[in-house]
Amino acid sequence: MKADAPATARRGVVAGFLENPVVGMAPWIIFSLLVGPGRFEIAVALALATTIVLVAAGRMVDRGSSWKLLEVADAVFFALLAVVGAVASDGTLRWLETYAGEVSNIALVVIAFGSMAFRMPFTLQYAREQVDPAYWHTPTFVRANYVITGVWGLAFLVAALAGAYGDLVLHNPDNIWTGWIIQILAIIAALRFTAWYPAVARARARRAAGLPGPDPPGLSGMLVPLAGLLVPVGIAVLILESVWWPGVALIVAGVLLTKALRQSG
DSSP: OGGGHHHHHHHHHHHHHHTSHHHHHHHHHHHHHHOSTTOHHHHHHHHHHHHHHHHHHHHHHOTTOOOOHHHHHHHHHHHHHHHHHHHOOHHHHHHHHHHHHHHHHHHHHHHHHHHHHTTOOTHHHHHTTTSOGGGTTOHHHHHHHHHHHHHHHHHHHHHHHHHHIIIIISOOTTOIIIIIIHHHHHHHHHHHHHHHHHHHHHHHHHHHTTOOOOOOOOTHHHHHHHHHHHHHHHHHHHHHOSOOHHHHHHHHHHHHHHHHHHHHO
């Protein structure tokens, strides 16, 4: 039995990783950030390969697990894109290289808000694998998943709008702001919220029920990492952009905001 303990621990780590809804969105995030002129095929290939690896790993860890909404969407969407890309004309391929990122982000917006409309927010399937079934139908648990799913829907809506602005208005799919910075910041903000909000919801529920427990985590706990991220973003802007002052402004803002948030927290 002792010899099996390391394997069991590794299995638990892998299962915990696969039970995170962010993992189900990984192929979409990879695709939307990579796709662009001359990069459609590699973006589709990486997204589809990521989907296959994640689905296979999930079945190996838990052979009795059911398919999740995101897993089905991952497999169908990227398999179709791979087929379309293989038979598409040059004109269609150029259109896909330009707008497929927005299409994928809009698809995720539809999945997020559509799952909420059908009373099954997509994060719920992942969350149920991490908590006792006794909590599955409690108002706090269900409400938290609605909120987290909604935040992800908003994050991908921001990413879609940023990409569309870069493509349709700036006519530059590789614009550093619309193609990269805004989209990455939106996704990271949703990641931070996903990690921060469950503890807030639990603490508020205990307080409402008159039960003892820690206070809800402050907003600074979510915002400090985001403020700190402005510094490397500013450095990237300094290196990649010809105009220097936005990069300096981001670095200064990141330092000052991080300091202020830590003091307030």
